[in-house]
Amino acid sequence: MSQERKKRWVMVVDPDKCIDCKACDVACKRENGMDAGTDQQVYRNWITSKGVEGTYPYLKERFEPSQCQHCQNPPCVKVCPTSASYQTEDGLVAIDYKRCIVCASCILACPYDARYKSPQTKVIDKCTFCAHRIAEGKLPACVDTCPTKVRVFGDLNDPNSEVARLLATRHYRVLKPEQGTKPSLFYLS
Amino acid sequence: MNTMTMNNKLINTRGDMIWALMAGALCLVGLAGLGNYLLQGHDAYNVYRQVPWGILISTYVFFAVCCTGLCLVSSLGHVFGFKNFEGIGKRAIAMAIIALVSGFVVIGLELGRPLALIYNLLSPNPSAPIWWMGTLYSIYLGVLLVEFTLMVRGMHKYVGYASLAGFIGGVAANSNLGSVFGLLDARPFWQGPFLPISIIVTAAISGCAIVILLMAHRYAREKMPEDIQRAVTATSKIFALLLGVLMFFEFWKVMSAIYGTVPGQYDAMMILLKGPLAFNYWGLEILLGMVVPFVLLMSSGGRSLGTAVVAAISTLIGLFFMRYNMVVAGQLVPLRAEVDAVGPSGLLSYTPSLTEIAITLGGFGLCLALYMAADRYFNLDEQGH
Ligand code: SF4
Ligand code: SF4
Ligand code: SF4
Numbered sequence: 001m002s003q004e005r006k007k008r009w010v011m012v013v014d015p016d017k018c019i020d021c022k023a024c025d026v027a028c029k030r031e032n033g034m035d036a037g038t039d040q041q042v043y044r045n046w047i048t049s050k051g052v053e054g055t056y057p058y059l060k061e062r063f064e065p066s067q068c069q070h071c072q073n074p075p076c077v078k079v080c081p082t083s084a085s086y087q088t089e090d091g092l093v094a095i096d097y098k099r100c101i102v103c104a105s106c107i108l109a110c111p112y113d114a115r116y117k118s119p120q121t122k123v124i125d126k127c128t129f130c131a132h133r134i135a136e137g138k139l140p141a142c143v144d145t146c147p148t149k150v151r152v153f154g155d156l157n158d159p160n161s162e163v164a165r166l167l168a169t170r171h172y173r174v175l176k177p178e179q180g181t182k183p184s185l186f187y188l189s
Numbered sequence: 190m191n192t193m194t195m196n197n198k199l200i201n202t203r204g205d206m207i208w209a210l211m212a213g214a215l216c217l218v219g220l221a222g223l224g225n226y227l228l229q230g231h232d233a234y235n236v237y238r239q240v241p242w243g244i245l246i247s248t249y250v251f252f253a254v255c256c257t258g259l260c261l262v263s264s265l266g267h268v269f270g271f272k273n274f275e276g277i278g279k280r281a282i283a284m285a286i287i288a289l290v291s292g293f294v295v296i297g298l299e300l301g302r303p304l305a306l307i308y309n310l311l312s313p314n315p316s317a318p319i320w321w322m323g324t325l326y327s328i329y330l331g332v333l334l335v336e337f338t339l340m341v342r343g344m345h346k347y348v349g350y351a352s353l354a355g356f357i358g359g360v361a362a363n364s365n366l367g368s369v370f371g372l373l374d375a376r377p378f379w380q381g382p383f384l385p386i387s388i389i390v391t392a393a394i395s396g397c398a399i400v401i402l403l404m405a406h407r408y409a410r411e412k413m414p415e416d417i418q419r420a421v422t423a424t425s426k427i428f429a430l431l432l433g434v435l436m437f438f439e440f441w442k443v444m445s446a447i448y449g450t451v452p453g454q455y456d457a458m459m460i461l462l463k464g465p466l467a468f469n470y471w472g473l474e475i476l477l478g479m480v481v482p483f484v485l486l487m488s489s490g491g492r493s494l495g496t497a498v499v500a501a502i503s504t505l506i507g508l509f510f511m512r513y514n515m516v517v518a519g520q521l522v523p524l525r526a527e528v529d530a531v532g533p534s535g536l537l538s539y540t541p542s543l544t545e546i547a548i549t550l551g552g553f554g555l556c557l558a559l560y561m562a563a564d565r566y567f568n569l570d571e572q573g574h
Contacts, residue, residue: 040529041238048527075374081320082308099308102231102301104241105319111375113524116238122230122301179374 007090008156009070009129010184011140012166017148018063020047024142024151028067031130031141035120042116044068044127045142065150067142068093068114068127069175069183076106076115084124090155091184092131097123111179129153156184204409205561212557219551223298225544231301233544239530240520244541245299247516248549251395251509252292252556253326253366254388258396259285260333260359262424267352273420278348279340280403280569281396282355284560286333288399289326291556298548318368325362332358341567363392370519378457378519383442390435395508397428398482398501405498407570413494425491428500432483439479456522456536465538466518469510478507 028044029036036042045067052061074093077085084099085106100123107115107124118125130140138144143151154163166172167186174183225233236243263281266274297303306323314320336351367385374380404413404421413421446458461470482500489496521536530537541549563569 046525048525078314079317079319079373080314081317081323082305083312083314084305084308099305099312100302101305101308103319104236104301105317105369105373107238107241108373108520109375111524113239113528117231117241117301 005157007158008184009091009134010154010156010163010167010186011070011129011143012152012154012163012172012186012188013065014150014152014188015050015062015064016188017150018047018065019148020049020061020063021147022047023145023147024065027141027145028127031133032128033120034118037119039119042119044114044116044125064187066112066175066185068110068129069112069181069185070127070129072182072184073180075109075111075179075181079105079109081105088131092129093126094128094131095124095126097121097125100124111176111181202410208557208561212554212561215550215554216558217554218547219554222544222547222551226298226548229544233542234299235540235542235545237530239523239528239537240517240539242516242520243299243539244513244516244545244549245295247512248509248552249292249296249299250366250516251512252288252295252552254363254392254508254512255395255399256285256289256292256329256333257359257363257389258392258394259288259399260355260396261393262396262400264352264356266420267349268356271420271423273416273423276414276417276571277400277404277420277424278352279337279567279571280407281400282333282337282340283563283567283569284399284403286330286337287556287559287563289330289333290559291552293326293330294555295548295552318365318372321365322362322369325358325365329355329358329362340571359392360389363389370515375524376519377451377453378446378522379515380451380454381445383438383445384515387435387438387442390431390438391508391511394428394431394435394504397424397431398504398508400424401428401494401497401501402505405494421494421497422491425486425489425497425500428497428504429483429486429491432479432486432504436479436483439475453522457518460518460521460536461514464534464536465521466514469514473510474507474514476507477503478511479504482507 024045025043028034032044034042034044045065048064048066050062050064052059054060070091070093072091074085074087077087077093081103082099082101084096086094086096088094102117102123104124115124115126117123133140139153143153152162152166154161156163156167158164166188171189172186173189174186234243259281263274263278263285265271266278300306309320309323332351332354336348336355339348339351364385367388370376370379371381371384401421401424404417408417443458443462446454449455460466482504485496485500491497517539521538523531523537526535532538
């Protein structure tokens with residue numbers, strides 16, 4: 001019937017590979033023209049330290065990079081009065097900036113702290129999965145830049161994609177599953 | 190009517206003068222805040238990524254709740270047929286409109302882009318409680334304006350229907366207001382059945398308190414007519430009863446939060462009980478808002494107007510901080526403990542900026558000024574049928 005199969009963009013993250021170099025943070029800000037200045041609150045992705053593991057001398061600090069989860073059941077979209085926040089066909093959660101009244105409901109509804117107010121545009125923003133790059137067939141900036149290849153990005157509806165193969169063969173989890181948000185970020189464990 | 194002579198000029202007495210000065214001063218402070226907001230935008234506010242809702246949201250909620258409360262009390266006359274209450278209806282509805290308008294102004298200055306509100310109509314999202322809030326309260330404002338117009342024109346035949354619509358609209362808008370917070374699953378402190386119940390009870394309480402103040406002010410220099418006197422006494426009694434109910438709710442709300450197992454709820458409650466908001470909670474919300482007025486009203490049996498006035502002022506201050514505490518405490522538990530803004534206590538913090546405080550005070554100034562104007566241009570006393 002339909003020739004064009006619907007895409008489902010997801011990201012598979014291998015947190016064990018993260019060395020906290022913050023290249024993704026820098027790449028994201030440059031790619032998306034974010035000028036944070038001295039504002040510590042302006043970021044689309046972040047690295048969480050999950051503490052030190054093991055016994056001396058075999059110690060290892062674990063990191064967990066994260067960003068907007070592009071939830072399949074996104075609470076931020078549900079609470080947005082003007083439909084500025086919406087879901088695209090291929091599973092992205094996007095913002096139509098001109099519709100945003102900056103009521104901040106979405107910031108409060110998001111269980112992951114993924115949203116912020118842009119100092120440049122003065123409206124709410126967040127990780128877009130670099131939709132403008134995907135459209136050109138490129139990878140998101142944070143995926144592209146990562147020296148240890150922590151993030152793998154692709155179309156889960158394509159059984160031959162690397163993300164589909166990883167999720168078929170490896171154990172994985174999502175963040176805050178109890179929130180029922182159905183994230184599109186999968187963490188290998 | 191003797192009131193006619195009184196209403197001819199805005200300022201007749203020293204008392205009026207003091208009120209006018211107060212309203213003017215508050216409005217000036219508000220204008221200063223507005224100016225700073227226009228210059229600096231949201232940067233003039235202390236809300237930030239982790240605590241995006243501050244005092245302007247809680248002030249809006251306070252005004253909106255007062256509006257509903259006034260409507261509830263006024264409907265006792267025209268909807269529920271308590272004759273004594275008909276004499277306070279028009280004044281209460283006028284104040285309800287003014288409170289809601291003041292609330293809209295304050296929240297309009299909180300929204301980063303109020304002009305984009307047009308998309309509330311163009312691309313509505315009915316699954317969003319905030320969409321309902323905007324829509325219901327706008328319709329509600331329309332209903333109140335119709336009701337007030339009918340009252341002013343003396344079209345008593347229709348006032349009853351309009352009052353009923355106002356009553357239903359008020360309850361609907363008010364219970365939706367609870368869901369604006371209650372449906373944010375990421376913030377467990379606001380979840381559960383207590384919020385909508387407590388909002389409607391506090392609405393009725395604020396309605397009683399404001400009606401007492403309005404009537405005490407109206408009849409400060411002349412004898413209160415008997416029916417008004419009876420209505421005010423009844424209002425004081427309802428006021429005391431509702432305070433009792435509220436304290437009962439509050440007790441169980443605290444108990445269920447500290448014995449419950451919902452993560453995030455306990456921590457937020459502790460912020461109120463012994464954390465950074467403890468003074469606001471115990472001193473202002475509980476003591477001034479509930480205990481003091483309850484004791485005052487019970488000891489006077491609702492018969493002393495002076496005592497009722499003190500109780501009303503005390504309650505309104507308490508309710509204002511109750512809104513503030515509710516809005517702020519729900520956000521201080523961080524979603525991610527490692528964000529920069531978390532202090533040694535493991536909590537986020539928020540203190541309103543001078544601009545936010547100025548706009549809040551301006552909201553009260555506007556409310557006062559509009560009421561004085563309404564009192565002058567309309568005869569807010571009910572005429573006979
Ligand atoms: S992570 Fe947050 S902002 Fe992103 S889709 Fe989910 S709820 Fe929305
Ligand atoms: S801040 Fe903007 S995107 Fe977020 S809920 Fe409000 S209108 Fe929607
Ligand atoms: S996908 Fe793009 S927007 Fe999202 S975190 Fe990565 S670089 Fe930033």
